[in-house]
Amino acid sequence: MPAPLQGISPNESGQNQTFRSVTCPFCGLHCDDLVIRNDAGRLTIAANGCPRAAAGFERVVAADASPQIAGRDATLADAIARAAELIGKAKLPLYGGLGTDVEGMRAMMALADRSGGVVDHVLSNAQYRNVGVLQTRGWIMSTLTETRNRADLIVVVGSDLSIHHPRFYERIASPAEAMFGEAEAKRTIVLLGKGTPAGDVKGDRIGEVLDLGCAPSDIPGVLAAVRAALHGAPSTGPVGGIAADTIAHLAERCRNAHYSVFVWAPQALTFDGADLAVHMIADIVRDLNKTTRSAGLSLGGNDGIASAASVCSWQSGYPLRVSFASGAPEFDPYRFEVRRMLAEGEGDLLVWVASFGPDPSPPPETKLPTIVLGAPGIRLARAPEVFIPLGTPGLDHGGRLVRCDNVVSLPLRKLRSTGLATLPDVAGAITAAL
Amino acid sequence: MLTKLKGGRVYDPANGVDGVIRDIYVRDGRIVTADATAKVDAEIDVTGRIVMAGAIDPHTHIGGGKMTIARTMLPEDHRGHERHRSDILRSGTGFAVPSTLAAGYRYAEMGYTACFEPAMLPANARQAHMEMGDTPMVDKGAFAMLGSDDFLLRQMAARDDFEAIKDYIAWTMHAAQAIAVKVVNPGGISAFKFNQRMLDLDESHVHYGVTPRQILRTLSKGLKELGVTHPLHVHGCNLGVPGNLGTTLKTIEAMDGLPVHLTHIQFHSYGTEGDNKFSSGAAQVAELFNKHKNVSMDVGQILFGQTCTASGDSMRQYGNTKSANPKKWVCMDIECDAGCGVVPMKYRDKSFVNALQWAIGLEIFLLADDPWRVFLTTDHPNGAPFTTYPHLIRLLMDKGFRRDMLQKIHPDAQKASIVGTLDREYTLYEIAIMTRAGPARSLGLKDRGHLGPGANADITVYKDNADREAMFTTPEYVFKNGEIIVRDGRITKVVQGATHVARPDYDPAIEKRLRDYFARYHTVSFDNFKVGDDEIIQHDKGSIIVQPTGARV
Numbered sequence: 001m002p003a004p005l006q007g008i009s010p011n012e013s014g015q016n017q018t019f020r021s022v023t024c025p026f027c028g029l030h031c032d033d034l035v036i037r038n039d040a041g042r043l044t045i046a047a048n049g050c051p052r053a054a055a056g057f058e059r060v061v062a063a064d065a066s067p068q069i070a071g072r073d074a075t076l077a078d079a080i081a082r083a084a085e086l087i088g089k090a091k092l093p094l095y096g097g098l099g100t101d102v103e104g105m106r107a108m109m110a111l112a113d114r115s116g117g118v119v120d121h122v123l124s125n126a127q128y129r130n131v132g133v134l135q136t137r138g139w140i141m142s143t144l145t146e147t148r149n150r151a152d153l154i155v156v157v158g159s160d161l162s163i164h165h166p167r168f169y170e171r172i173a174s175p176a177e178a179m180f181g182e183a184e185a186k187r188t189i190v191l192l193g194k195g196t197p198a199g200d201v202k203g204d205r206i207g208e209v210l211d212l213g214c215a216p217s218d219i220p221g222v223l224a225a226v227r228a229a230l231h232g233a234p235s236t237g238p239v240g241g242i243a244a245d246t247i248a249h250l251a252e253r254c255r256n257a258h259y260s261v262f263v264w265a266p267q268a269l270t271f272d273g274a275d276l277a278v279h280m281i282a283d284i285v286r287d288l289n290k291t292t293r294s295a296g297l298s299l300g301g302n303d304g305i306a307s308a309a310s311v312c313s314w315q316s317g318y319p320l321r322v323s324f325a326s327g328a329p330e331f332d333p334y335r336f337e338v339r340r341m342l343a344e345g346e347g348d349l350l351v352w353v354a355s356f357g358p359d360p361s362p363p364p365e366t367k368l369p370t371i372v373l374g375a376p377g378i379r380l381a382r383a384p385e386v387f388i389p390l391g392t393p394g395l396d397h398g399g400r401l402v403r404c405d406n407v408v409s410l411p412l413r414k415l416r417s418t419g420l421a422t423l424p425d426v427a428g429a430i431t432a433a434l
Numbered sequence: 435m436l437t438k439l440k441g442g443r444v445y446d447p448a449n450g451v452d453g454v455i456r457d458i459y460v461r462d463g464r465i466v467t468a469d470a471t472a473k474v475d476a477e478i479d480v481t482g483r484i485v486m487a488g489a490i491d492p493h494t495h496i497g498g499g500k501m502t503i504a505r506t507m508l509p510e511d512h513r514g515h516e517r518h519r520s521d522i523l524r525s526g527t528g529f530a531v532p533s534t535l536a537a538g539y540r541y542a543e544m545g546y547t548a549c550f551e552p553a554m555l556p557a558n559a560r561q562a563h564m565e566m567g568d569t570p571m572v573d574k575g576a577f578a579m580l581g582s583d584d585f586l587l588r589q590m591a592a593r594d595d596f597e598a599i600k601d602y603i604a605w606t607m608h609a610a611q612a613i614a615v616k617v618v619n620p621g622g623i624s625a626f627k628f629n630q631r632m633l634d635l636d637e638s639h640v641h642y643g644v645t646p647r648q649i650l651r652t653l654s655k656g657l658k659e660l661g662v663t664h665p666l667h668v669h670g671c672n673l674g675v676p677g678n679l680g681t682t683l684k685t686i687e688a689m690d691g692l693p694v695h696l697t698h699i700q701f702h703s704y705g706t707e708g709d710n711k712f713s714s715g716a717a718q719v720a721e722l723f724n725k726h727k728n729v730s731m732d733v734g735q736i737l738f739g740q741t742c743t744a745s746g747d748s749m750r751q752y753g754n755t756k757s758a759n760p761k762k763w764v765c766m767d768i769e770c771d772a773g774c775g776v777v778p779m780k781y782r783d784k785s786f787v788n789a790l791q792w793a794i795g796l797e798i799f800l801l802a803d804d805p806w807r808v809f810l811t812t813d814h815p816n817g818a819p820f821t822t823y824p825h826l827i828r829l830l831m832d833k834g835f836r837r838d839m840l841q842k843i844h845p846d847a848q849k850a851s852i853v854g855t856l857d858r859e860y861t862l863y864e865i866a867i868m869t870r871a872g873p874a875r876s877l878g879l880k881d882r883g884h885l886g887p888g889a890n891a892d893i894t895v896y897k898d899n900a901d902r903e904a905m906f907t908t909p910e911y912v913f914k915n916g917e918i919i920v921r922d923g924r925i926t927k928v929v930q931g932a933t934h935v936a937r938p939d940y941d942p943a944i945e946k947r948l949r950d951y952f953a954r955y956h957t958v959s960f961d962n963f964k965v966g967d968d969e970i971i972q973h974d975k976g977s978i979i980v981q982p983t984g985a986r987v
Contacts, residue, residue: 029957033959135507137762146768176954310561314502317526
């Protein structure tokens with residue numbers, strides 16, 4: 001039978017427990033090999049961490065944080081009742097942030113549906129660099145395990161993965177073992193655009209690192225030049241400061257690779273025309289597949305956006321930026337962007353969810369009455385009408401998260417006992433009270 | 435509480451009841467024997483009505499990553515197809531790829547009480563169950579996909595002990611919470627990752643050296659010896675390729691008596707005759723099918739209009755991308771486990787190929803002689819959305835209607851098909867077999883799909899109507915677990931439905947090897963790969979029914 005897992009859930013004392021195979025909720029890779037120690041309620045990473053994981057797991061949480069109504073401590077029941085009252089009165093509540101897991105998002109969808117609100121995620125600008133491509137042309141994509149075992153050429157486009165997805169190179173680009181290719185085969189890594197510093201690309205399986213630096217705004221043009229080269233267009237000179245020969249050489253390497261993978265973190269592509277860069281990646285991949293194999297790999301998924309977008313899609317048909325105001329889901333990626341709606345004075349109540357910690361996604365400043373359902377210590381410009389401190393999924397309570405490749409989802413466990421409320425419970429109680 | 439459904443005309447093929455007027459008694463969610471002395475608490479007069487068990491769809495893509503890719507990719511599928519929320523219902527959207535809640539509601543409104551997702555990638559099983567968990571009203575279950583996963587292919591290439599292969603199949607069913615196993619383009623999804631573009635029955639996988647024939651026989655024999663009721667569910671080689679008829683006939687013979695279910699057989703019954711090099715192979719497939727009692731099939735009928743194909747068959751879906759309408763599509767290589775391809779499709783009655791596909795499906799229905807081995811499907815949404823089932827039933831039951839429809843299709847397709855010469859009309863009894871009793875028996879659902887004592891009281895009551903399309907579109911009553919959930923086509927109560935699984939025995943020694951394999955190659959740990967019961971019960975607010983398996987041989 002399976003080897004017993006230590007610490008399926010925290011014991012009563014919370015003393016000196018070790019949890020293995022822990023899923024990390026703090027970036028879209030959702031590494032699940034972490035070893036976490038609980039020493040009297042303090043979590044530390046005993047193995048397989050990264051800076052993002054350390055910041056998330058080892059942060060001291062104010063377990064005794066109190067719900068507040070208009071800045072004054074209140075009971076959870078009163079805070080829920082006040083939130084329900086505000087939502088019940090609102091004509092167009094805006095549900096933003098949505099930093100939560102699958103279970104939390106399910107509860108928020110039920111609430112938004114019932115209250116005729118709008119749902120959008122704090123990182124949806126990043127997500128929408130991809131969604132537009134998917135909804136107009138589609139693409140060919142890979143997943144983390146497939147890339148880990150199969151890629152012989154990895155092209156990282158404009159993304160500093162050591163910030164956004166710190167263990168990508170260790171776990172995906174340079175695994176100790178891979179199923180295919182020669183046992184000791186080295187991978188070629190191409191860094192296109194100023195993304196990951198070349199010095200950060202390390203690992204026994206990584207061979208050549210081609211650092212093709214260019215200004216971020218030149219990335220769409222350089223990708224277009226690579227695609228033109230694949231089509232045999234004669235080179236006329238450098239593009240974005242990268243020599244024509246270098247571009248032709250890259251195209252040739254892609255053509256000769258057995259399985260090239262183009263990797264980007266949509267969150268990192270903040271330049272104008274970033275969506276065109278994603279279009280161009282999809283086109284290059286499609287072209288390469290006429291003769292060899294190639295795929296894209298988008299490393300989004302931070303702050304639970306892969307979960308929020310997936311749940312929203314399967315329940316409403318649309319990947320966020322959905323309004324339930326008419327009584328049925330309505331989708332408009334421009335109209336129902338909560339950030340724009342706030343800036344232009346639309347909506348009459350903001351409900352902000354941020355359960356992964358105080359830092360990643362504080363609520364934007366707004367004159368609208370605001371309900372914040374968030375991690376204790378979340379940065380607030382002013383006291384909201386209602387604040388309910390939430391536990392973090394995967395630390396304070398169980399749940400599930402969809403990974404950045406939108407294929408795999410991982411279970412989350414409770415690692416400590418804080419008594420903080422969970423979003424499914426809070427949102428469920430609000431919905432029931434409407 | 436004892437409820438009596440009084441005076442209905444009952445079609446219950448599992449118990450040999452063919453249109454007999456009789457009362458049905460329900461107590462505590464189950465059908466009980468008639469007892470003239472028992473006090474009836476509630477009586478529902480269904481005199482003149484037609485009473486069947488709740489319908490069961492044994493092959494419908496309702497949950498999992500590829501459906502959510504399709505939903506995300508196709509906002510134009512949803513606009514104009516909204517469902518508004520009500521006091522008891524959530525809102526939703528979608529025509530070909532409905533949102534989960536909308537799909538559950540619509541199935542119930544059509545008298546369906548159980549739906550089975552046939553292509554659950556083990557790597558995506560958690561999400562498939564989450565989506566099914568958000569599909570209310572109906573029971574559900576899913577088939578785990580094997581056959582292009584590297585663990586099995588490594589086992590076969592290494593000529594591993596067959597008992598270990600069986601252990602792996604059984605472990606996968608446990609880990610993925612599956613009721614059956616499906617193979618899709620055997621070995622072909624993996625071969626495509628190695629840039630093979632085709633893999634016929636006896637072609638070797640370029641890396642592993644195994645053939646689809648070996649994979650089919652290994653999995654079918656493995657499931658049989660594990661005592662799993664549903665035979666290996668096979669999406670064969672060369673889906674959609676003109677001339678794949680030969681592969682299909684060889685596949686039936688290759689099984690050599692081993693149990694097998696050939697799914698969406700319509701897509702695998704194409705010849706290459708005629709000016710267009712595209713012809714019907716329905717007669718040959720049906721003839722061989724009629725002789726081979728080890729074979730069951732579902733049709734995967736196409737119906738005209740906009741839909742979206744979504745399949746684990748990345749190799750063949752990539753091949754079909756040139757037909758994408760609208761022109762966008764997704765293919766994926768997935769987790770050393772499987773793949774997927776999502777290609778929107780618009781079947782047109784004025785297209786020769788589409789029209790003949792339509793006719794081929796109908797020919798198969800009308801030429802196959804044993805409805806116990808043929809199930810009514812459109813391979814939702816690949817051939818058409820499941821909402822077209824009532825139309826399909828009318829095509830099968832009403833030859834005049836069928837001939838009228840035939841007149842509308844491409845004239846060359848009319849000439850190339852024998853549909854116009856086939857007079858067969860399915861009876862209500864046969865429809866009840868194909869949509870209830872047959873799937874229940876094939877899937878091993880002991881207490882579903884029939885109306886005998888002890889059966890779960892999932893019951894559908896229709897107003898008799900010569901227009902069978904109208905009749906099957908809007909049942910008068912639908913009961914789930916003995917409670918009315920639909921009245922005159924409107925949902926009156928929301929229920930969650932259970933998840934059906936099968937759990938054949940395995941030697942836990944396989945887990946040690948899998949633990950090592952996951953640690954060496956995967957990005958998910960062995961422990962987290964498995965979908966826990968508590969996830970379905972607590973997170974999805976569902977329940978699990980473990981259907982019995984036979985003794986392991």
